[in-house]
Amino acid sequence: MKLEISRSAARGVVRAPPSKSYTHRAIILAGLARGESVIKRPLLSGDTLATLHGMEAFGAMTRREGDDLVVRGGTLRPPSGEIDCGNSGTTLRLLAGVASLLPSTVTLTGDASLQQRPMKPLLAALGELGVSAASARKDGTAPLIIRGPNKGRWAHIKGDVSSQFISSLLISSALKDLDTEIVITTPLLSKPYIDITMDIMARFGVRSWETKDGYHVPGGQTYRPLTMAVPGDYSSAAYPLAAGALTGKVTVSGLDPEDRQGDRRAVDILAGLGAKITRKGDRVTAEAAPLVGCDIDLRDNPDLFPILAVLATQAEGVSRLHGAGHLRHKESDRIRATVTFLKAMGADIEERDDGCEVRGPTPLRGRSVDTFGDHRIMMAEAVAALVADGTTVISESESAAISYPSFVKDLRALGASIGGKG
Numbered sequence: 001m002k003l004e005i006s007r008s009a010a011r012g013v014v015r016a017p018p019s020k021s022y023t024h025r026a027i028i029l030a031g032l033a034r035g036e037s038v039i040k041r042p043l044l045s046g047d048t049l050a051t052l053h054g055m056e057a058f059g060a061m062t063r064r065e066g067d068d069l070v071v072r073g074g075t076l077r078p079p080s081g082e083i084d085c086g087n088s089g090t091t092l093r094l095l096a097g098v099a100s101l102l103p104s105t106v107t108l109t110g111d112a113s114l115q116q117r118p119m120k121p122l123l124a125a126l127g128e129l130g131v132s133a134a135s136a137r138k139d140g141t142a143p144l145i146i147r148g149p150n151k152g153r154w155a156h157i158k159g160d161v162s163s164q165f166i167s168s169l170l171i172s173s174a175l176k177d178l179d180t181e182i183v184i185t186t187p188l189l190s191k192p193y194i195d196i197t198m199d200i201m202a203r204f205g206v207r208s209w210e211t212k213d214g215y216h217v218p219g220g221q222t223y224r225p226l227t228m229a230v231p232g233d234y235s236s237a238a239y240p241l242a243a244g245a246l247t248g249k250v251t252v253s254g255l256d257p258e259d260r261q262g263d264r265r266a267v268d269i270l271a272g273l274g275a276k277i278t279r280k281g282d283r284v285t286a287e288a289a290p291l292v293g294c295d296i297d298l299r300d301n302p303d304l305f306p307i308l309a310v311l312a313t314q315a316e317g318v319s320r321l322h323g324a325g326h327l328r329h330k331e332s333d334r335i336r337a338t339v340t341f342l343k344a345m346g347a348d349i350e351e352r353d354d355g356c357e358v359r360g361p362t363p364l365r366g367r368s369v370d371t372f373g374d375h376r377i378m379m380a381e382a383v384a385a386l387v388a389d390g391t392t393v394i395s396e397s398e399s400a401a402i403s404y405p406s407f408v409k410d411l412r413a414l415g416a417s418i419g420g421k422g
Contacts, residue, residue, distance in 0.1 A: 004418070004419040005382055007246050007388060010244055010248045010414050012413060013306070014250070016044055017405070017406060019233040019234075024088075025303065027039065029223050030060070030076070031071055037228075038226075043230065044405075046087065051317075053083075055071070055095075063093065082106075082108070085109065085114060091117070098172060104147065106145075127147070128155045167197040169217075170182065171200065175219075189326055198215075205222065231261070242417070243386055262301050269308065271310075291360075292317060293312060294319055307384065311363060313358055314360055318356045319357070319360065331373060341377065345364040347360075365387060368393040369392060378399045389395065
């Protein structure tokens with residue numbers, strides 16, 4: 001459904017949606033653990049449901065109990081057919097590692113967008129480990145055809161394409177007989193997501209550690225079942241907080257100040273741009289104040305790029321967002337998509353190889369904009385519409401369900417003037 005959003009102020013309190021990154025990993029590790037795990041308040045969105053269905057295909061038994069998800073795992077078996085990962089790159093990459101543990105052929109596929117996402121580095125690394133890992137189209141993209149077992153000792157992997165490749169190797173390596181050395185061959189980007197993977201692995205009873213060249217995972221380990229609560233998602237919380245910083249005053253609850261999420265940095269970046277930020281317990285409040293341009297390195301926080309670009313259009317001076325070249329391989333070319341919609345709305349913004357340069361403040365104008373089917377582009381456009389003259393028509397709203405299913409509802413509850421049409 002198309003959205004029509006007019007200039008309006010955002011005020012009030014919303015709860016952060018559960019973390020997508022934690023939910024993906026918790027579902028997979030619970031499915032590999034021997035016994036019953038309880039995942040409290042997971043994010044059940046398009047992407048994470050793809051992971052859930054994938055682990056069910058591998059033999060996990062699941063049921064919902066209120067807001068919680070119960071997963072009984074420990075019996076890894078070949079799926080009866082191909083696994084459809086939908087639009088979820090995380091699902092495709094993490095399940096490729098799971099598939100490598102089986103001495104049988106597993107096919108992983110997804111929608112047209114997912115079939116354009118790069119997979120060559122992970123396929124090559126799995127090949128080093130003795131796995132038959134190939135692209136059905138022979139171009140390094142899905143559908144993937146994987147046949148284990150995974151019996152190697154060494155794998156080399158690029159660190160500047162997707163941290164999910166490394167997380168996939170970490171998770172699967174613990175269940176092999178042999179120790180595994182994962183060697184990172186290019187500068188590592190998005191490291192906080194790897195830290196999350198290792199943190200959750202440790203909670204499930206598995207050891208791994210960083211080395212001077214990459215990571216080491218002892219073999220012969222077993223994931224143990226547990227009960228864990230999924231924390232609020234800082235990446236998603238950045239959107240209502242930005243709405244408050246631009247137009248009014250918004251509080252987001254459910255944000256653990258000690259969480260390992262790299263995008264916890266969003267709060268500090270907002271403060272650095274000039275927003276009035278206050279924190280009390282698990283509640284963060286962002287209030288409008290004059291914004292100032294700044295230089296922001298996003299190599300470890302690429303998901304923040306679209307919404308920070310929106311904020312930069314309203315900041316005095318020049319803002320440079322850089323270090324995020326890997327965004328070109330997301331659900332869309334997220335750098336180009338962001339620059340495209342902001343230029344259409346009147347922003348003084350220029351695309352760079354690894355980000356953009358923005359000169360502000362610039363009045364924005366309501367326009368018809370395309371989300372490119374990308375949830376983070378759609379949400380950034382919605383926030384930009386709050387400060388734009390006239391009405392902004394957004395091509396669709398369904399993509400928000402990938403990471404923040406209640407986004408439109410929450411934005412409306414905060415006072416946004418939102419209409420819609422089929």
